Amino acid sequence: MEKFYHFLTLAGIVVYWLLVAGVTLRVVLKRRAVSISLAWLMIIYILPIVGVICYFLFGEMNLGKKRAERAKEMFEPFGHWFNQLNDCNAHSPETMGRHIYKIDQLCNHRLSLPALSGNTLSLQSSPQDILHSVINDIENAQTSIQMVFYIWHPGGLADSVATALIQAAKRGVKVRLLLDSAGSPRFFRSPWYTMMRDAGIEVLQALEVSPWRIFLRRLDLRQHRKIIVIDELVAYTGSMNMVDPAYFKQNSGVGQWVDIMVRVTGPSVNVMSAIHGWDWEVETGRRMLPSLPECSVEPEEVQNPIQVVPSGPGMPEYLIHQVLTLAINQANESVRITTPYFVPSADLVETLKMTAQRGIEVELIIPHKNDSMMVQWASRAFYTELMQAGVKIYEFYGGLLHTKSVVIDRQFCLVGTVNMDMRSLWLNFELTLAIDDETFTQEMYELQQSYIEQSYRVDFTEWQKRSFYSRFLERVFYLFNPLL
Structure with a gap:
């Protein structure tokens, strides 16, 4: 029996050594910043077993087989949609300032996505003003509302937004809501999830967290966008999740969260709608490319171009x-x-x-x-x-x-x-x-x-x-x- 345990010990050491050697080779051969590779090697060697497990969970870009295949197939049709924007008069490189000109070139060459003029922007920095503005636009919605958020935390004015969405769905507005599974667990356990679905709202968990998938997809790869698009006429994005700061993480000891959102009208709204469509297709396989913007920008108008810059698996790296x-x-x-x-x-x-x-x-x-x-x-x-x-x-x-x-x-x-x-x-x-x-x-x-x-x-x-x-x-x- 003693020899058997001795054999098991030696076998365990050999298996562990081979595992560490294999992961080390994987880290070294993977093309990435040297500092990241060195950090991973230190984690693997300083934290035996735990470091190897962490690398399997978080070490490589792994969207999951089905989503990765979809993202690869989507790139060409979305790129074609983006490229058509170059033909509208809202894209006028000759009028661009020096700061955005090179960014337009970069995004156009890598993603076929140009900067577009003819937008209006409103900076909103008060959470109450932001949420009341969103509610007002939802109440005036006629055809569609599309949202994607990392966190939806019930409470306060966030519940008023949910109520406005339910009322919009009941009067025939098509509402699609995509929320990150790891960021919004409280929402999915709340009555709001059921009430929204009962009202006809499509509510999806993005990158669903499941113990059965921990080795099939990188767990810390998250849907971190914050986008609202209403009737393809008005859009919001910025740093604020769908939360009322007065009801969010009050016991964390850091004070209320301080955020902004930008309210946008003009051609860039359709681009943000297309980004929501990308995220929706990654999750569902259903394509929802929006209509192309009208791009009716007069030469004498102030141009003020905006370059929408998305990132994530399936899109150009970094x-x-x-x-x-x-x-x-x-x-x-x-x-x-x-x-x-x-x-x-x-x-x-x-x-x-x-x-x-x-x-x-x-x-x-x-x-x-x-x-x-x-x-x-x-x-x-x-x-x-x-x-x-x-x-x-x-x-x-x-x-x-x-x-x-x-x-x-x-x-x-x-x-x-x-x-x-x-x-x-x-x-x-x-x-x-x-x-x-x-x-x-x-x-x-x-x-x-x-x-x-x-x-x-x-x-x-x-x-x-x-x-x-x-x-x-x-x-x-x-x-x-x-x-x-």
Whole structure:
């Protein structure tokens, strides 16, 4: 019996060694940033067995076989729809400002998706104003309402939105609602889910979480977009989930979430509708491409083009990351960034450092307290090198600053759903608007300034005095960069 147990022990060691060796080869041979590969190797070797399991669960882009096949088949017909937008007069590269011109070129070459003019934009920063505006547009809907959200959390004005959707469905409006399974579990356990379905609303769980599928699809790949499209005339996107902050995560100790949404009319609404159609087809296999926009933009009108930039499995890799890098590299005066989760890639860190080192004012505004302890400590691991390069870092004390925005030279901005972390920039289904509208951008800049007024700038001298314990936690959680 003793020999048998000895044999089992040796066999277990051999199997484990072969498993680790195989995963190591997989990590090394996979084409990705060296920093990510090194981080994964450290996790695998520092956390025996657990590290290998984590790699199987989170280590590679795995949408699931059926969804991956759909996404591959969808790319050509959606690309054809996008490409037709180049023929309408809302796409006029000759009138574009320097900031968006190259972004239009990038997105057009990689996704056949051009920037379109003739839009109107409204920046909304109060949760009550946002939710009342959405409710009003729903109540005026005539034909269709399409929504996709990462989180729908019942309570407060979010329930009023749900009621408005039910009433719209009862009067014949076609309502389609796509919610991330991991982000919205409370909604799917609430009576609202049943009431909506009883009213005729199509409600789907995106990327459904199931213990039977943990090794078949990457679990932390999430549907993180926030899109509302009403009658293909009005659209919303931004950082705010379908929540009333006064009823959301009140016990987390970070304060109320601070968000924005952008209300859009014009040709870009149809593009956002097409992105919703992409997400719907990935889940269901049913194609719902919208009609092409009218694109009736007169030459004498103010152009203010918008580039809609989607990302996610099936779409060109790292597109939003490329747009962000391109935008920052074009800065001549200033770059101001707000993000709740700051765990950037090595390339993005170098871009920020180089921008500051060439004399551009670079400001980073992030929450003082975060709802993710791991992210909070990992973010601080970047402070020293960024401040040494000249980047100004502000910690916001007015709640959990959840706004995702970048303002370049006070003339051009990016707003949307994308955090400055690896998951958002390299993995999730996300959406960003690149906006060449100086009036709107100035509004965004002034809102960012109000965030700075509720923040404290991190002093480099004082930062250097932090404890060994803090430094240790920063480095430990930095190692988990690929999981954040």
